[in-house]
Amino acid sequence: MNKENNNYRDDRFAIANKEALIGIGLVLFNFIWWISFAYGLGGNDVSTYTYILGLPAWFFYSCVLSVIMMPLLVWIAVKLFFVDVALDDEEFEEE
Amino acid sequence: MNFEATIWLFGTVLLIFIIGLTASRTKITNNSFMEDYYLGGRSLGGFVLAMTMTATYGSASSFIGGPGVAYNQGLGWVLLAVSQVATGYFTLMVLGKKFAIVTKKNKAITMVDFLKERYQSKWVVLLSSFSIVVFLFSAMAAQWIGGGRLIESLTGLSYRSALFIFVITVLIYVTVGGFRAVTLTDSIQGSIMFVGTLILLIAIIISGGGVSNIITELQAENPNLITPFGAEGTLTPSYVSSFWVLVGVGVVALPQIAVRAMSYKSSKSFHRALIIGTIVVGVIMLCMHLIGVFSRVIIPGVEVGDRVMPLVALEVLPPWLAGVVLAAPLAAIMSTVDSLLLLVSSTIVKDIYINYINPDATRKKIQLISMGITGLLGVIVFLMAVNPPDLIIWLNLFAIGGLESAFLWSIVMGLYWKKGNKYGAIASMIVGISSYILFQSFYPQPLGMHAVVTSIILSLIAYVTFSLWKKDPALRSEGSLRV
Numbered sequence: 001m002n003k004e005n006n007n008y009r010d011d012r013f014a015i016a017n018k019e020a021l022i023g024i025g026l027v028l029f030n031f032i033w034w035i036s037f038a039y040g041l042g043g044n045d046v047s048t049y050t051y052i053l054g055l056p057a058w059f060f061y062s063c064v065l066s067v068i069m070m071p072l073l074v075w076i077a078v079k080l081f082f083v084d085v086a087l088d089d090e091e092f093e094e095e
Numbered sequence: 096m097n098f099e100a101t102i103w104l105f106g107t108v109l110l111i112f113i114i115g116l117t118a119s120r121t122k123i124t125n126n127s128f129m130e131d132y133y134l135g136g137r138s139l140g141g142f143v144l145a146m147t148m149t150a151t152y153g154s155a156s157s158f159i160g161g162p163g164v165a166y167n168q169g170l171g172w173v174l175l176a177v178s179q180v181a182t183g184y185f186t187l188m189v190l191g192k193k194f195a196i197v198t199k200k201n202k203a204i205t206m207v208d209f210l211k212e213r214y215q216s217k218w219v220v221l222l223s224s225f226s227i228v229v230f231l232f233s234a235m236a237a238q239w240i241g242g243g244r245l246i247e248s249l250t251g252l253s254y255r256s257a258l259f260i261f262v263i264t265v266l267i268y269v270t271v272g273g274f275r276a277v278t279l280t281d282s283i284q285g286s287i288m289f290v291g292t293l294i295l296l297i298a299i300i301i302s303g304g305g306v307s308n309i310i311t312e313l314q315a316e317n318p319n320l321i322t323p324f325g326a327e328g329t330l331t332p333s334y335v336s337s338f339w340v341l342v343g344v345g346v347v348a349l350p351q352i353a354v355r356a357m358s359y360k361s362s363k364s365f366h367r368a369l370i371i372g373t374i375v376v377g378v379i380m381l382c383m384h385l386i387g388v389f390s391r392v393i394i395p396g397v398e399v400g401d402r403v404m405p406l407v408a409l410e411v412l413p414p415w416l417a418g419v420v421l422a423a424p425l426a427a428i429m430s431t432v433d434s435l436l437l438l439v440s441s442t443i444v445k446d447i448y449i450n451y452i453n454p455d456a457t458r459k460k461i462q463l464i465s466m467g468i469t470g471l472l473g474v475i476v477f478l479m480a481v482n483p484p485d486l487i488i489w490l491n492l493f494a495i496g497g498l499e500s501a502f503l504w505s506i507v508m509g510l511y512w513k514k515g516n517k518y519g520a521i522a523s524m525i526v527g528i529s530s531y532i533l534f535q536s537f538y539p540q541p542l543g544m545h546a547v548v549t550s551i552i553l554s555l556i557a558y559v560t561f562s563l564w565k566k567d568p569a570l571r572s573e574g575s576l577r578v
Contacts, residue, residue: 023188054306
């Protein structure tokens with residue numbers, strides 16, 4: 001029984017919970033970025049479109065730029081906030 | 096039939112498989128046969144993990160169906176497809192280290208194992224095994240058909256012979272190789288997909304006279320093609336946004352993805368996989384669907400969307416290169432099929448046979464049954480795919496949505512909410528699956544969104560209500576569930 005209670009207090013889980021929240025934060029940011037440019041810029045009349053690298057500006061920001069930006073943000077998040085933990089737990093198994 | 100392209104296509108696929116098999120043979124661990132055959136001994140590195148997630152997820156629907164729809168709908172469909180960049184990081188981050196630690200601790204090998212340990216309920220196990228078998232069967236049939244179609248349009252063989260060739264290859268490979276062979280070939284396939292997609296996109300842009308020129312021609316043909324609203328203006332913001340749930344965040348609940356999130360070696364490989372996975376998924380999804388849209392200018396008037404990819408590759412690339420590049424979607428389809436096949440067979444063997452029929456089976460016997468079931472399943476799916484329905488992409492999306500409605504909350508809440516219990520899990524599965532099937536049949540787009548969104552919301556309500564309302568006595572002490 002003691003063992004199970006220990007598992008709940010496992011420090012690694014506090015880290016994992018934080019990292020999961022970062023994931024949710026990133027996806028919300030990604031979604032807001034995506035939808036604002038897509039429908040904010042793309043919702044206008046086609047004749048008023050501006051173009052970047054030949055692509056409509058809404059598409060460039062919403063799709064191309066987010067595909068470039070998200071890996072960078074993930075990289076930053078991983079480097080700054082993600083912690084190395086052992087996935088094995090021999091110490092628990094031996095109790 | 097294009098002889099040169101065909102030779103290169105099959106040559107590449109053969110080479111990939113030989114490498115996978117050789118590599119899987121040289122690495123023998125001390126783990127049990129089950130862990131080895133189904134999980135590759137939990138030893139995936141970062142690159143392999145990212146690639147196997149991508150290759151499993153990027154399937155017939157994204158490589159054959161997706162560009163076909165983009166061809167007809169224009170940039171609006173690319174917009175929808177890039178929601179999948181979220182799967183690159185979100186799935187792994189949310190299941191995260193907690194899932195890997197918990198499943199390792201409990202020696203869980205399948206997603207159902209995890210649910211079984213977490214909820215300690217026979218009904219949860221049976222319900223989830225049932226959903227996996229039913230929905231993955233339709234997903235598998237979709238992939239089988241996609242593979243058949245691709246070989247058919249490239250070689251000029253009849254659909255049945257093409258399908259037959261495809262199935263034999265896959266069956267031999269999976270039966271002999273198991274999970275490690277599959278994940279190893281996944282990384283080669285993933286790399287070919289990544290590079291192949293880029294090459295094809297560049298070749299198309301050159302052949303179309305530059306991006307500006309292509310966009311201008313699209314606009315001249317139908318201005319809607321370059322808006323976010325689709326060729327007919329039918330892609331509404333709420334419909335397109337709901338794909339963030341279906342093919343973005345909901346992917347957490349797909350058993351074939353979840354099983355990979357428990358098979359990596361260390362935190363380091365997990366971190367690397369996050370970064371590599373996001374890049375690879377993002378680039379492949381964006382480029383692959385852009386290829387579909389741009390192809391409209393290169394090869395106008397293609398009627399069967401599923402044939403756009405092979406046709407445009409043959410059009411803009413030298414035949415040998417077209418063969419190699421097309422080996423990527425074919426390989427993607429194969430690896431998806433491989434994983435689904437393994438998953439269904441592990442569900443039947445491990446979650447049902449060993450749990451409830453014969454818990455004391457010997458290693459030898461389990462091995463025989465695992466391979467036998469895998470082979471048998473392949474034959475059944477082949478019989479299903481002989482007379483294919485027309486639209487594989489919808490068959491696949493149906494299956495994905497069904498699995499998400501069934502599993503999302505049992506996994507996520509099971510991982511992060513202590514009070515979630517078996518009553519909640521059972522209720523959420525029943526509500527999720529039945530509401531999804533009802534919505535799909537009678538009211539496919541509630542509130543203008545894909546049916547999966549409403550079903551997921553309903554199943555969340557069911558999960559929370561039943562967990563709070565009916566207390567599970569085993570839960571009081573925070574005992575029994577070793578989460």
